[in-house]
Amino acid sequence: MTILDRNGEVVTPATTLVYVEWQRLLDDTSTAIIRINPDGDCCERLSLIRSWRHKLIIYRDGRPVWEGPILQVEWRFGEVEITAGDVLAWLDRRVPHETKSFTATELTDIATWLIEDGFAPDDPGHDVMVVAPTGITGDRAYTIDTDQTGDHLRDLAETGLDYTAVGSTIVLLPEDHSAVVGALTDADMPEGLVVAEDGVSLATRWVVHGDEDTAVKGEAGGVDSYYGLLERTLEQTSILDNDSAAAAARSRLRSSYPVPAFIDTSEVTIAPDAAVSIPTLVPGWCVDVASTKTCRNLAARFKIVGLKVIEDGDGEKVQVQLAPTGANSGV
DSSP, X not given: OEEEETTSOEEEOOOXXXXXXXXXXXXXXXXXXXXXOOOTHHHHHHTTOOTTTEEEEEEETTEEEEEEEEEEXXXXXXXEEEEEEOGGGGGGGOOOSSOEEEEEEEHHHHHHHHHHHHHTTSOOSOEEEEOSOOXXXXXEEEOTTOSOHHHHHHHHTTTTEEEEEETTEEEXXXXXXXXXXXXXXXXXXXXXXXXXXXXXXXXXXXXXXXXXXXXXXXXXXXXXXXXXXXXXXEEOTTOOSHHHHHHHHHHHHHHHSOOSOEEOOSOEEEOTTOSOOXXXXXXXXXXXXXXXXXXXXXXXXXEEEEEEEEEETTEEEEEEEEEEEEEEEEO
């Protein structure tokens, strides 16, 4: 671990760690927590840490896997706890710096502009990687000094775009990205899992309402021969054209229909010898999961929506959050 000042100087290497937890999240800002037992000069250095002025960098096997601004510091007797947010946290404290309109523009291009505009006046160090275009174009308009850039980015993520932070890089990719980075079986999940159906989230038709002044609306789905008709609506006033609203409706439909089976747990603990590489467990990518330990056998492809790594006196624990993709290979 390293704590860096805005000017690039090392505040402290944070070598007396007793607890480390870091995450990756899909379409949101992740956090990291470290606890340090200070001694000697380390204690004096830790007293200098300030929120937003300093940045936390976490390494795994000698390579940086997470970084972002420190958000909170707690000094206790014999221990210092530091909480940080990833590079996306800065965008929750930035606003558009110019008025900008887009017409029939690829969503990854709009997202890239939001990110670059947000960091333009004061860049803490970031990169943008576009894995692939979404294939969805839309109309958007942003007004100078109006609403947070992070919220604008989250709005785009509801219309066919996914994003995540890996270190200092913000990764943009299509919501239907289905590249597989590994496979898990019952042996790889020693704590077990629950296979369930999520009827609450099931919808066979979505209607998305956009800009109120122009009555923008899009829809997807309809009456299903098996489930019948289950309808949901969503209002997203940042959408300015019917095509974008329809794309948003299709995006919602993909995540809520069909729902044959899913893993009813937000956290699946992976065995240390599982045939997956922790650095490749990036939200937006997929893993194939096969389980026969419950009465309902499962063989399906799941999207990674979150990763949590905890290291303490008991060793390292890796948990992955999975969500249905609709690309099921059988249940």
